[in-house]
Amino acid sequence: MRIGSSLGAQLGNMNYAWMCPIPLERSLARHPGLFGMFAVGGDSMLFVNKYGRRVVNEKLQYNELAQEFFRWDSTAAEYPNLVMIAAWDQRTQDHSAGTEFSVLVPPPGADDSHVIHGSTLAELTDRLRQRLAKYRPETGGVELARDFTDQLTATITRFTRLAENGVDVDFHRGEKPLQLMLTVPWRSRRADPTPTMHPISNTGPYYAALVTGGTLDTKGGPTTRPTTNTDGQILDDTDTPIPGLYGVGNCVASVSAQAYWAGGATLGPILAFAYRAAHTADRECAAVSATFASRSVVTTQPERTISMPGTLEVRVRLRRTTLVAVRSR
Numbered sequence: 001m002r003i004g005s006s007l008g009a010q011l012g013n014m015n016y017a018w019m020c021p022i023p024l025e026r027s028l029a030r031h032p033g034l035f036g037m038f039a040v041g042g043d044s045m046l047f048v049n050k051y052g053r054r055v056v057n058e059k060l061q062y063n064e065l066a067q068e069f070f071r072w073d074s075t076a077a078e079y080p081n082l083v084m085i086a087a088w089d090q091r092t093q094d095h096s097a098g099t100e101f102s103v104l105v106p107p108p109g110a111d112d113s114h115v116i117h118g119s120t121l122a123e124l125t126d127r128l129r130q131r132l133a134k135y136r137p138e139t140g141g142v143e144l145a146r147d148f149t150d151q152l153t154a155t156i157t158r159f160t161r162l163a164e165n166g167v168d169v170d171f172h173r174g175e176k177p178l179q180l181m182l183t184v185p186w187r188s189r190r191a192d193p194t195p196t197m198h199p200i201s202n203t204g205p206y207y208a209a210l211v212t213g214g215t216l217d218t219k220g221g222p223t224t225r226p227t228t229n230t231d232g233q234i235l236d237d238t239d240t241p242i243p244g245l246y247g248v249g250n251c252v253a254s255v256s257a258q259a260y261w262a263g264g265a266t267l268g269p270i271l272a273f274a275y276r277a278a279h280t281a282d283r284e285c286a287a288v289s290a291t292f293a294s295r296s297v298v299t300t301q302p303e304r305t306i307s308m309p310g311t312l313e314v315r316v317r318l319r320r321t322t323l324v325a326v327r328s329r
């Protein structure tokens, strides 16, 4: 950012990040076992907001799912989904628990400090209220609606009907192959035509965890535009490549903007464009060297030094606005 900004780079995606649902309590506790929920497992499970309402397809790719936590309700002037409740029954507890990275449901004996238990939905609600009260300062006072238990009961009834019919007409859960790939174990995929949904038991015990959105990587930065320039060159505000300045990966604005296309959406473009950028930089460097060898350069601006604390120093000499030499040490 400092190098790009000082050379007039156009910035993009500065309000986006690569995001992922995370268990709220582990995050706030700075728990060493904090994990990103890359795949939300379980079929008899759902997410509800503080009103007890389902608001999202729980099997969406993690970056898309995480964006729902930050949806602004301009009528109510609030973020109604900032903290959501992942709730599941004994079936999901038995079938989808695991200690693998990213699994929310812990098996018996594992650390379940982020799990809230209730033998009935009313008891689960009471315990959720107590747990949320602990985090009021961090959540901005998120608390459950007064009629949360009734709403949750109605939401579970609706979800169960959708699961029995085999189609999630509300949020299209499990309709895309990617959702099956990410969230359903292989062994369940062939046997069950709707492997992401199963009726939720109308008797306890019930389990829940508070979940919110977390950040994995940055998504904003100096702009490259692979649709028009495939060499990883950074563009200025007039869409002109800044000579000598290249970028790939998380230090530049992701071409995917808000989206996560699928696994490899970050590393794939990095590999491809780093290869092309390196070749172009090499050619550009050779051209600059040839210019230096053939004539002296008159500079009208002093050399500028951009320092990255303790790590990297790039010295940039500008002639009008054209970069003529970059040296690193």
Ligand SMILES: Cc1cc2nc3c(=O)[nH]c(=O)nc-3n(C[C@H](O)[C@H](O)[C@H](O)COP(=O)(O)OP(=O)(O)OC[C@H]3O[C@@H](n4cnc5c(N)ncnc54)[C@H](O)[C@@H]3O)c2cc1C
Residues within 6 Å of the ligand: 036, 216, 217, 248, 249, 250, 251, 263, 264, 265, 266, 267, 268, 270, 308, 309, 311, 312
């Ligand atoms: C848990 C997790 C799982 C992921 N899984 C996948 C996946 O399955 N598929 C996929 O495509 N992508 C995945 N990603 C994303 C992918 O790992 C990143 O997008 C990718 O590593 C970014 O590469 P990068 O080189 O741009 O940045 P980084 O890998 O972050 O490299 C930047 C480097 O710069 C160094 N650095 C920072 N500041 C300075 C400084 N001032 N001076 C010198 N060096 C500095 C850092 O130490 C680091 O080594 C995952 C990310 C996470 C966090």
